[in-house]
Amino acid sequence: MIQDKQLGSGHALLMAESEIDEPTLVVYGDQLIDKQIIRDVATHHDSASATLGLVQQSDVTKYGGVLRTDDGYVTEIIEKPHDDRNYHLNAGVYVFEPKIVDAIRTTDSQAGEHSLVDGLATLIEEGATVQSVVSDGVWVDATYPWDLLEIADDLFESRNEVESQIAPSASVHDDATIIEPVVVEPDCVIGPGAVVGPNVCLGENVTVEANAAVRHSVIDADTRIGTNATLIDCVTGRGVHVGPASTVVGGPGDVEVGNRVHRNEQLGAVLADRVHDEGGVTYAPGTIVGADAIIHAGSTVDGTIENDIEVRA
Template sequence: MSDYPAIVLAAGEGTRLRPLTRNRPKPMLPVATKPILEHVFDQLLDAGITEFVVVVGYRHERIQSYFGPRYRNAPITYVTQEKQLGTGHALLAAESVVEGTALVINGDQVVDSRIIRDVLTTHESGAAATIALLQRSNVDEYGGVRIEDGQVTRIVENPRDDEIYHLNAGVYAFEELAFDAVRDAEPRAGEHLLVDGLSELVDAGHDVNGAVSEGIWVDATYPWDLLDISFELFDTGVVEGDRPTDGLDAATVHGSAVVREPVVVSRDCTIEPGAVVGPYVCLDENVTVGSNAVVKRSVIDADSRIKDNATVIECVTGTGVTIGAGSTIPGGPGDVHVKDRVFENEKLGALLADRVRDGGGVTYVPGAIVGAGSELQAGTTVRGTLAAKTEVRS
């Protein structure tokens, strides 16, 4: 058990995961039927951290109402970042409620307890901070860190040069000096970034340790990443997918249905006659898979309905989605539009945000994204990105 409290940064929206984050923050998106933040809490507890300070902001009520004041007997203190002005700003919002050394962790990335333990064991009293590092072939989308003899010598966000970097895993041990450095760092584009404070420490000659770990680290940056994360948690054993249901007595699986591992089927789910579910499927609470429907490599959120004879492959849904009888989501690859970028050949059959309803016989072109509350009439074809509350007529 560690005496350090954990400051969990969970204030952001996750704009590149829209429209799934229209009604909830990124840390509350489901991975293998549990919110990302719940996975973070579980791994912290497994590493011996028993006190959480959670920085919330965007849609904070979704986090606070879900977890309440405690999680598995660990007390939770909530601190609100009223405006999302960067990771450094979020960290400083929690400074007044911690004393001495603190562990700092991103609440919207799944890391296993080995990474957390490696930071705790590497951190020494003489160091101002310690950063968890991973060996990755490509760190372009994240933070790159150079180390020499266990000491951090350079930190670069989104490096584009030919140097070899370790990936910054977003787990840190901070001393008071590190908080001061974050406060003093110059903001960029109106945001105070945590890594800029760490760079200030390195440039000033203070010891910043690098804790190189082989632990599991997965991040959801884009919609299709929610599939990859869930599947990796299956493959690495973090989530057990060798049982047909998560609580067999709480789900109804017809004797003629086929459930192919790995899967997680939550309570109050119904899998009707002739349906095929799996492999690599996560069904959250109260999902119905209709007769002779096929669901593969998909993450289906709570209260959703997949009706008879539908085919659903490489699909991510929000809550309360209805995929009508005979509708077809054939799976990727497809071109996906995210904000002002087009990502080619991604393995995403479709993303259906909260309360999307199709009337049956709908065909989804790979890479389709459908905004919350949209209505798709029977027999239509859906392609590209649809805004919230769009009505598509045949």
């Protein structure tokens, strides 16, 4: 299911209504969520209308705060609370019974958007049982692309969640250089003279061609990085093609997201799914390129490029 128009988290769930005919696991997509949280929520759910995963967090003022009874029943959910009550943080992991769909649909929209949390509040107001479980699994906010770089750094540094590793099915040329820590997923190919690391995550089936360099980057699956290309502080989506001799010079840079400019973020560039770069392209710090964009050879790219746009030199 695809939410063609971004009309809120509740609206996203309504798009999948036809599939919600039994208890359904729902997870937010803009956070790093440990499998332990998912396991705790799934195993804790029984006869309630909904079960929420919660984590302990000293400051919930930027997120969703949840009040619960001593035996785990949710009494109130407050977005960005600023009072001194004893909140747990809503981890964005739920199991819902089908009645959540009607609750979302009957809840008044706010500014044209349907909120999943407002639908939950409606369930509570109607007297439905909404329970919660507090998990000690890892939860990290990943709202913005550069958060992925910071998360990877933290996980590499702690070594509690991510160990430097190269999958057995990955092919690393004898003349390539790996600078740990790195994670290289199955079926990756790293060519002669290539330099990968430190603090690099390569998803499945990524190709780093001869003499390319990748440092402090998160590269998603099926991406190809061309000969002599350089990627620093880079985040890519799936199926990206970076042409030969293209350069992501690295941050810090100013990043424009919506109507807000984030100053001096450590971000070289974000290349969304299926961006195709023909080679010899230079990306200024803080560049964001939308999905399916085509960047013609020799271009210099700066700022935010929308989806499906062609950029010519």
